[in-house]
Amino acid sequence: MQPRTLKNRQSIFILLCFCLSYYLFLKKNNYSSALLLLLVSFIAENFYKNQVRATPESKSSDYTSWKKTIAHEDLPLALVDLEAFDSNLKKLTHMIKDSGKTIRLATKSLRIPALIHRALQSGLPFKGLMCYSIREADFLFSQGFNDFLIAYPSLQNADIDILGNLLLKDAKVALVIDDLQQIKIIAKSMEKYSKPLPLIIEFDTSIHWGQLHLGVRRSPIRSLISLKQLLLDSKHYPSIKVVGVMAYEAIVAGLTDKNPFKKLQNPLAFLIRRCAMQHIAKIRSEIPKIFSELGLTLEIFNGGGTGSFNLISNEKALTEVTFGSGLLCPHIFDYYSNISLKPAAYFALEATRSSDPYYVTCLGGGYIASGAADQDRLPKPVMPEGLKLLSAEGAGEVQTPLQLTSKNMIPLGSPIFFRHAKAGELAEHFNEVLLVNDDKSTYRVKTYRGLHQAFL
Numbered sequence: 001m002q003p004r005t006l007k008n009r010q011s012i013f014i015l016l017c018f019c020l021s022y023y024l025f026l027k028k029n030n031y032s033s034a035l036l037l038l039l040v041s042f043i044a045e046n047f048y049k050n051q052v053r054a055t056p057e058s059k060s061s062d063y064t065s066w067k068k069t070i071a072h073e074d075l076p077l078a079l080v081d082l083e084a085f086d087s088n089l090k091k092l093t094h095m096i097k098d099s100g101k102t103i104r105l106a107t108k109s110l111r112i113p114a115l116i117h118r119a120l121q122s123g124l125p126f127k128g129l130m131c132y133s134i135r136e137a138d139f140l141f142s143q144g145f146n147d148f149l150i151a152y153p154s155l156q157n158a159d160i161d162i163l164g165n166l167l168l169k170d171a172k173v174a175l176v177i178d179d180l181q182q183i184k185i186i187a188k189s190m191e192k193y194s195k196p197l198p199l200i201i202e203f204d205t206s207i208h209w210g211q212l213h214l215g216v217r218r219s220p221i222r223s224l225i226s227l228k229q230l231l232l233d234s235k236h237y238p239s240i241k242v243v244g245v246m247a248y249e250a251i252v253a254g255l256t257d258k259n260p261f262k263k264l265q266n267p268l269a270f271l272i273r274r275c276a277m278q279h280i281a282k283i284r285s286e287i288p289k290i291f292s293e294l295g296l297t298l299e300i301f302n303g304g305g306t307g308s309f310n311l312i313s314n315e316k317a318l319t320e321v322t323f324g325s326g327l328l329c330p331h332i333f334d335y336y337s338n339i340s341l342k343p344a345a346y347f348a349l350e351a352t353r354s355s356d357p358y359y360v361t362c363l364g365g366g367y368i369a370s371g372a373a374d375q376d377r378l379p380k381p382v383m384p385e386g387l388k389l390l391s392a393e394g395a396g397e398v399q400t401p402l403q404l405t406s407k408n409m410i411p412l413g414s415p416i417f418f419r420h421a422k423a424g425e426l427a428e429h430f431n432e433v434l435l436v437n438d439d440k441s442t443y444r445v446k447t448y449r450g451l452h453q454a455f456l
């Protein structure tokens, strides 16, 4: 059979499967519908994997202007467009306008104190930081920041000591946990301190349909009964105090539904996000009642992330919401149907060699994003337009070859601009970042790495 005929037949088969699963969805047979979609998406994704092409997204005028801005800078270079950063800040905060909620900034998605400061000083309703490590919170406290929610548990005695000492210095800090075992360990380490350690219970928002688990693996607390039990158990430990809940809708915020690398999974992702959001909003609305029933105060009820931010703004139960990465808008956010933010972070590499006509190779560039390793975790060349990574080499440890999809030549020595797939991780590769004002004047600020800080 001709490869083209085979391709057409497979496409028709995939389409029919999609129609069938949509029919099952309409008939409220969610489980079979999702299972069929999952299966067909997997087949389709592998079938279509090599058919994705680079999409030109920048204008040549942008390239000329950015090239001029960094003309006197050494490469490689990381840079942030402050006009886009501020615009994203306003756009995201506008979504929760008049909701009475405060914002907790996710520091892992910036890792640059000057930018954290810029957001907090914007006059928008920020209240504190969501940190990714206890030592990070300690460092930020030493830099003048306060009010930390550490969103990922740590049980080491040395870490809990840091928290105990922060409390003694009147810092506002709370640690996320989700298990009685953790409470026991932490409570023991905290016994020598006069103030109880505020804890936040993470409520799991993933979906369980029979054996099917959709979502991330974070917390085992996924029912109101298990939350209630943990709250009751926690009362036996005077050196800790549960003050809130975090129920981050990771299944929605982390799932792309307009992803050019997963074209046929997108409808399924859209469906899952829609079902998940309804389920999460419902269960989150029940959580404050559990606290009232037990006579406890729910001081903090945190949810939200850039990927789902516009979908949670009406939820009354949440007292505060989190975002971070949307401010820099890495290219992963191009793959969400509900997000339209401005790219604000780039890195520039020098085109140093050209092995063949229509190929250039840049020095450096292997800044791969964490998460399930896939093509959407690679950096994306964006300026000049018409460049793409090679599937055989990707972004390399010391060199990144690119193919020119247009006939434009790139003179050796030119900068090539890329976007990272995620927000904060780029800062781990650079000591400094160039901040670019509206008028294209620039100044440099240090990243965590430039301040000799590495936390995880």
Ligand SMILES: Cc1ncc(COP(=O)(O)O)c(C=O)c1O
Pocket (backbone or CB within 6 Å): 106, 109, 130, 151, 246, 248, 253, 303, 304, 305, 306, 307, 322, 323, 324, 325, 326, 423
């Ligand atoms: C607990 C929690 N909340 C919120 C976020 C979302 O952060 P961002 O807006 O930077 O994507 C994350 C990201 O992983 C998270 O782990």
